[in-house]
Amino acid sequence: MLLRSALQRWGYEVVLAENGAQALDILAEPDAPSMAILDWVMPHLTGPEVCRKIRETHREPYTYILLLTSKNTKNETVEGLDAGADDYIVKPFDEHELRVRLRAGKRIIDLQMHLMQAREELRERANKDLLTMLPNRSAIAAALEQEIARCHRDRRSVGVILLDIDHFKSINDNYGHFAGDAVLRETACRLRGNMRPYDQVGRYGGEEFLVVLPNCDLEQATMQAERMRSVLHSTGMMVEGAELQVSASFGVTVSDGLGRNPDLFVRVADEALYQAKASGRNCVRSRRLQESALA
Template sequence: MMETNILVIEDSEPVRREIIQILRNYSLASYYHEAGDGIEALTILREIKMDLIICDVVMPRLDGFRFLSMARSRDELRNIPIIFLTSRDDRDSKLQGLEQGASDYITKPFDPAEMVARVRIHLQIRQLQEELRLANERLMLVSHTDHLTGLYNRRYLMDVLERELSRVQRSGSHLSLLILDIDHFKDINDHYGHQGGDMVLAEAASVFRNELRVYDTAARYGGDEFVAVIPGASQSEAEAVAERIRDSVEK
């Protein structure tokens, strides 16, 4: 089970403690954090990734509306559910919060059962969104990866080359491209079969990964052909990398 963090932003310490105790009674999170206003909350959010925030509207220094506006303007905070907590029961305040990006609204004095229900549903939505994000990342990785070698595939290579060429045109920096193939690979397939050839391709790919930097790109272009994109490398530097790869393969 994933660890979950809830942040309660409320200028009244007794109210903060009451909210946290209610949520703790229902084991809704792994960890509970508290802040007295929006400024203190932003400091905490720089250090800890939250799964849900309960935020009072009327607070000193930085109130709920201004905190919400700042949170929604930051990529790392934009998708965190924020439930507003306020004694204001007027329609305009609720609409303002929802229009600015609040996920929900609870009016004080609050009903503990209602609070628990609202927090639980938003945590469930948050978990489903995170699972969807991870699934999309895995799908994207699979679509960019050559299944045999684990290197990037030709389609992803084309995307990288397009980005790198644009960067070089803007900055005037170096960009080197290595095209590598395995000598006598047809003979290997004929003598050892395609399974043996696949093992050679996978081992060669492992060598390429080990010899290249983390920000270089190694891809299988097709058959026994591989391409390495090396940003910032001059011709002589690229030749040195190619020699190093050749020496490692020979070993």
């Protein structure tokens, strides 16, 4: 087949389809070719029909489609492009012309991939705290909401830990904001390194972090908070040439299947955090929703 041999000679990997329906199936696969050359006249589905069905799915990454046709009237050209083809070439085709058009198509595909990558990077940046590289407030709150909904369906509880670095303002005042940033980064690193693979932690505020513990009762969540407290305080943090003894106060609660409002459980954890600070800081306090004035 002349077309196949030419494409292989130019370095393309070729996948053949015997008819329009088979071409549609191939192009609908997750690892579908990024470029397609479709004959206008094919059994089962015509080239324009395949184009139209592919475009209806709005699939990504984009498939560049070139129609191969013996028709060369303006109306038929418009029909093919309206169906979703990116370009067309008239049979019998000139190899040089086809190669040039495929190169142009590859540039479009490459540009589309760059745009997709840039969009994904923007999405990640929108959900990430750039200082600690943890999920930001909105992202960790969304994660908590999802876990509460899931565990509510499964009749399990979700542990919620809200922690606040003790005397953080003094660190900024005495050592500078670069030191404060370093403490936040190191705190994030230690928290992340002492969690189960499916637990999540995010930066919730200035020096506050929120931890989400799926399938965790109050006792287990409190024990996890105590481990985190020990990890933060047991070893000093080297910051700006000085070793700082950093501690944090922890408030713990669990969903217990009593509600689905994530803000409610964060506020209960915040009440427990307030108790921890009132008890001298560097400690863990837990509180159930039933014990809260918010109940």
